[in-house]
Amino acid sequence: MLTTISKLSTHEGEKVRLGAWLYNKRSSGKILFLQLRDGTGFIQGVLLKKQVEPAVWEQAKELPQESSLYVEGTVRADERAPSGYELDVTGLEVIQAADEYPIALKEHGVEFLMDHRHLWIRSPRQRAILRIRAEIIRQIQDWLDREQFTLVDPPVLTPSSCEGTTNLFHTKYFDEDAYLTQSGQLYMEAAAMALGRVYSFGPTFRAEKSKTRRHLIEFWMIEPEMAFVDHDQSLQVQEGLLSHVVQAVLQNCAVELEVLGRDTAALANVKAPFPRITYDEAVELLRREGMPFEWGEDFGAPHETKIAESFDRPVFITHYPTEVKAFYMKPDPERPEVALCADLIAPEGYGEIIGGSQRIDDPKLLEQRFEEHELPLEAYGWYMDLRKYGSVPHSGFGLGLERTVAWICGLDHVRETIPFPRMLNRLYP
Secondary structure, three states, X not given: OOEOHHHHHHHOOOEEEEEEEEEEEEEEOOEEEEEXXXXXXXXXXXXXXXXXXXXXXXXXXXXXXXXEEEEEEXXXXXXXXXXXXXXXXXXXXXXXXXXOOOOOOOOOOHHHHHHOHHHHOOOHHHHHHHHHHHHHHHHHHHHHHHOOOEEOOOOOEEOOOOOOOOOOOEEEEOOEEEEEOOOOHHHHHHHHHHHOEEEEEEEEEOOOOOOOOOOOOEEEEEEEEEEOOOHHHHHHHHHHHHHHHHHHHHHHOHHHHHHHOOOOHHHHOOOOOOOEEEHHHHHHHHHHOXXXXXXXXXXXXXXXXXXXXXXXXXXXXXXXXXXXXXXXXXXXXXXXXXXOXXXXXXXXXXXXXXXXXXXXXXXXXXXXXXXXXOOOOOOOHHHHHHHHOOOOOEEEEEEEHHHHHHHHHOOOOHHHOOOOOOEOOEOOO
């Protein structure tokens, strides 16, 4: 029966059999060192010429990188090994001797690696990132489930826009116009009126002609919506969720973070409560730091980075001008020119990872917003119904998965945070 590399610690001193790929190999006279991987981890197999059949030795010596094989051997503890164990190989069975592998163990250009993304994800670094991504997803869902949120799946094809019409992917839905979703938020608001606390988790699409290190055309969002929850209560949910996720990754992905060379000291500070500053205070901070900024503009990446430098953990920027935010955000009753909203800015220059607000619950004000934003009432009639039949105070937010992964992993670009990124000039593979 096959075992896996991740379970070898439970088989110390025993003979095992596992399926693996040959990541790399080196020889030292009459010893072959096989670097093996199986998806659950990496281990070194040690092959002594005098202890195996000549045919096995010759076969192993000629194996190309990324060949697939079954390996038999005895598990041996070795404190010098990264995993704490090595495998004394006694036999192997080649499944397939691979062709010459295009990604050699040397430096390659980004475009070359992206063209071979289907193979690049096999490398230790990319594997570590995808493992951490999976852990982040698991911890988000576990936390929301424990907090009595219900998972609801919104449609990917929609007849209307959530965030504005300029960045929509248009398609035909038989004889009607349709769009790939920018956000499931509006549908989550409807679901919250039925289930109280809900969240969606799925792909979203923005036709943004942007080449920055923070942007993807297709990315994944976690979007909770909560009935009977105001702006301040929503911020508490956000910081509770993110604190839990970061601490869980530190605990459960220490090996992967080490592979990435991530400085975990910065992540250890990510515990609720998070600091909060208003948009007004952020503008003053920028001006004090020598960055001219006009009230009423939206913050760009350099502004967010400068603001984040003043804090040792994520920071909420609250009460943005209503003019730079979406139509559904509720104005502050005491100051209508700003909204009851917040962006959560990650440290170390990673920018906004969560955006949220209290939603407009007054049908007259929402109808006014439709007119101001020139949104057709016939397309949003169902959304207006939510304010006519039992409207309540409610809030929600969207967490961008890829930016969160990039920040926690300490990556330079979001293209490494998703298995097969879709960017402005990339639809392959």
